[in-house]
Amino acid sequence: MLQGKKFLVLWTLILMTLMLLSLSTITIASRSEEGKVRVIIGLRNYNVKAFQERCNSCVIHLEIPELNVVVIEIPKSIVNYLSKLPFVKYVEEDNVVGIFEVQWNVEIINTTLVWSTYNSTYGDAAYGYNATIRVAVLDTGIDYQHTDLSGAVDYCIASLRNTKTFYKGTNLKNCNDQNGHGTHVAGIIAARLNGQGVAGVAPKAILYAVKVLDASGSGYISDVAKGIVEAVKGPDNIAGTDDDADIISMSLGGSHSNTLYNAVLYAYSYNVTLVAAAGNEGASQPSCPACYPEVIAVGAIDSNYSVPDWSNRNPDVVAPGVDILSTWTKNRYVYASGTSMACPHVSATIALIQALRLASGLRKLTPSEIRELIVSTAIDLGTEGYDEIHGYGLVDTYAATTTALTMHK
Numbered sequence: 001m002l003q004g005k006k007f008l009v010l011w012t013l014i015l016m017t018l019m020l021l022s023l024s025t026i027t028i029a030s031r032s033e034e035g036k037v038r039v040i041i042g043l044r045n046y047n048v049k050a051f052q053e054r055c056n057s058c059v060i061h062l063e064i065p066e067l068n069v070v071v072i073e074i075p076k077s078i079v080n081y082l083s084k085l086p087f088v089k090y091v092e093e094d095n096v097v098g099i100f101e102v103q104w105n106v107e108i109i110n111t112t113l114v115w116s117t118y119n120s121t122y123g124d125a126a127y128g129y130n131a132t133i134r135v136a137v138l139d140t141g142i143d144y145q146h147t148d149l150s151g152a153v154d155y156c157i158a159s160l161r162n163t164k165t166f167y168k169g170t171n172l173k174n175c176n177d178q179n180g181h182g183t184h185v186a187g188i189i190a191a192r193l194n195g196q197g198v199a200g201v202a203p204k205a206i207l208y209a210v211k212v213l214d215a216s217g218s219g220y221i222s223d224v225a226k227g228i229v230e231a232v233k234g235p236d237n238i239a240g241t242d243d244d245a246d247i248i249s250m251s252l253g254g255s256h257s258n259t260l261y262n263a264v265l266y267a268y269s270y271n272v273t274l275v276a277a278a279g280n281e282g283a284s285q286p287s288c289p290a291c292y293p294e295v296i297a298v299g300a301i302d303s304n305y306s307v308p309d310w311s312n313r314n315p316d317v318v319a320p321g322v323d324i325l326s327t328w329t330k331n332r333y334v335y336a337s338g339t340s341m342a343c344p345h346v347s348a349t350i351a352l353i354q355a356l357r358l359a360s361g362l363r364k365l366t367p368s369e370i371r372e373l374i375v376s377t378a379i380d381l382g383t384e385g386y387d388e389i390h391g392y393g394l395v396d397t398y399a400a401t402t403t404a405l406t407m408h409k
């Protein structure tokens with residue numbers, strides 16, 4: 001209260017001085033920002049330069065002489081008083097104009113309907129959280145310090161070109177992202193629903209960062225295979241336990257490899273669902289590991305439901321993959337395109353499915369059940385039924401989760 005009163009007295013003095021248009025300057029002691037509001041002052045018969053001269057210790061955050069406005073921070077209690085001053089045309093709050101946190105890509109697959117429908121009954125499971133559900137992101141690492149990924153990563157597996165660098169543990173620094181790609185993918189899955197930045201499809205899901213690609217975005221097939229095996233085993237190094245990854249999300253691809261396929265089969269045998277990007281070569285078939293029948297292959301669509309030329313044909317399903325806004329290194333947000341962006345939409349959808357299944361007292365679905373569920377609930381696009389451009393269609397998070405809660409009871 002005292003602080004507030006002091007503010008008021010101080011500011012009244014300042015404003016009275018301004019009213020007198022005295023040539024003396026004003027000194028304002030620096031204070032805590034508490035109780036202050038950022039306002040735009042539209043000036044009348046008085047230019048910005050003059051305002052500045054008479055208030056040279058005012059912290060003017062911005063001035064736009066062409067519009068005769070200045071931006072300053074003042075105690076909320078004097079806004080009304082200020083607006084009545086003769087040289088003030090108007091005072092308005094300088095509100096934050098943000099991007100919409102929930103972007104088109106999350107809306108178009110009906111994810112917000114999942115959140116709003118199931119949150120009241122199943123709590124955080126509606127946002128992809130369950131104590132035992134983990135999505136392993138095999139990529140360039142994850143910027144785990146990004147404010148929009150706060151608490152999203154709880155384990156690191158790094159297998160990068162050299163067995164000496166192999167790491168498995170909770171020191172997330174070893175899985176930090178020097179590229180941005182992995183952080184973008186992680187954000188599409190699990191960026192937090194926190195009123196800022198963007199939101200992922202499963203904004204309370206927990207991730208394992210599995211760094212198998214280097215700063216340039218490439219890595220050996222053996223690193224990917226090792227990453228799959230280690231993600232399956234999880235922190236306790238035993239496959240088939242609660243801490244195993246449940247979903248392995250692979251926004252990467254290349255040619256067929258026996259070793260890679262065996263790693264896929266290993267994961268599949270432990271009921272880990274695998275999802276991969278179809279690839280961006282405009283090829284007639286998905287690249288590998290998306291090429292394997294045990295892996296859900298995801299192609300890209302844009303916001304007009306069109307599949308770009310570069311999205312490899314014959315995917316299982318398609319998901320948003322053109323101009324997707326997501327998290328990036330150094331706390332940034334970046335638009336990116338590729339089947340790499342499409343893949344994590346499906347991975348996150350599966351996290352929602354499994355978390356909701358467990359929350360409702362049902363068992364987790366097996367990879368083959370998940371695949372059947374994802375393709376059968378997809379929104380058919382293009383020619384009726386399966387077609388080589390859209391696969392079975394656009395993944396529908398709401399239809400998939402709703403069906404998941406009624407099947408295999």
Ligand SMILES: [Ca+2]
Pocket residue numbers: 101148191192193194195196197198199
């Ligand atoms: Ca957010």
Ligand SMILES: [Ca+2]
Pocket residue numbers: 232233234235236237238239240241242243244
């Ligand atoms: Ca385990």
Ligand SMILES: [Ca+2]
Pocket residue numbers: 380381382383384385386387390391392393
């Ligand atoms: Ca179709």
